[in-house]
Amino acid sequence: MTAFDFIFMLTRNDRTVQDAAGHVATALASGIRHIGFKDVGLPFAALHDLAQAIRRGGATTYLEVVSLDRDSEIRSVTAAVELGVDYLLGGTHADDVLPLLAGTGIRYYPFPGRIVGHPSRLEGTHAEIVASAVALAARDGVAGLDLLAYRSSLNVPALIAAVCAAVAKPVIVAGSVDSPAQVRAIRRAGAAAFTIGTSALDGRFPAAGPALDLQLRAIDQAAA
Template identity: 70%
Template sequence: MKQCDFIFMLTRNDRTVPDAARHVETACKAGIRHIGFKDVGLPFTALRDLTRQIRAGSASIYLEVVSLDRESEIRSVEAAVDLGVDYLLGGTHVEDVVRLLEDSKIRYYPFPGRIVGHPSILMGSTSDIVASARTLAAYSGVHGLDLLAYRSANDGPSLIKAVCSAIDKPVIIAGSVDRPERIEAIRKGGAAGFTVGTSALDGRFPGGGPNLDDQLAAIAGFAG
């Protein structure tokens, strides 16, 4: 079974936390090499500082878009380009985003399926979501997908397997990855990585203490 990338998100309930900079320091000392934040919760100047801090810690930088309207998403994409992040996760306005990222080196992983609300929820049947995944993966400017498998009414492990087997691009599982069993299902399903934010910050994972450094070590161990 291949290893999945553990992407530590500096977020709680789909918002970047005010003390994100402190958590970056902890994560980098723990050897975490994939760190991200959301497009809501902190002003742009603070996100710029976070980007510099993560880069200095030799980690890849992920920005996940949770804004649902087109105008907000475009502003977030423009911010991602300005910040120089490595990966742009989420969002739903794919044609607009592909065009905006055309001259950048950012790797783009949009949400398949229909996304509603905040925190984001994935709507639709497994077949609908797989069809959406195939459509998105056909874009040359789409490098992978950001799947809210555990924010769906569908069976999470089955949905992960269905989407990963339907496309030939990497899939990251985001949202409510809050226990070892879900990480195991993500790995078995063929996903390339997964994000954890709230659960790590709140000390929910077993196998480690409640402190963030212990949580990060435990989650990294479950990732393989």
């Protein structure tokens, strides 16, 4: 990643969308070079094709885990290894995941805090989430953190800033980002990147129009 990146997620409501392959082509043509998907919504073969298409287009691949139980998460991590993605985002079982990723080169960004439900929500107090972030970031093999800041009920800019200040590793802000003001707040707080999926696919990000290419360009400009 560079100083501040936009990661386009091929997802709606924490599931990879059925027409994700077509959206990859649109994203690549729009100059997007960070593209991800979730571990649910499509069969493995389709996820494999997505990862291949993203790589062929010269973009970086991200898989975000939204399974909360241990066994499902292990299956998702195994899939990420087989897919050869560049980044594994999310998940809550670092002790089980880290041995599976050893030697793969996959950069691991787990969720700090207490994650519940689907779509995922971040729960806990400000102090609890920061403490969780510090503990995770201290682990060898954890490259950064995937913070569901806008899925919490807390003061979001303050939470992002506190987590970024408390850890020396990069922080990605994921989930429910849908405005230039949020993008600016994320950047000011010190995060390395942010993800947007649903709001772009639904044409809700303020742009010249709802078409995906216009949405992606507007988001990219907001991040510049």
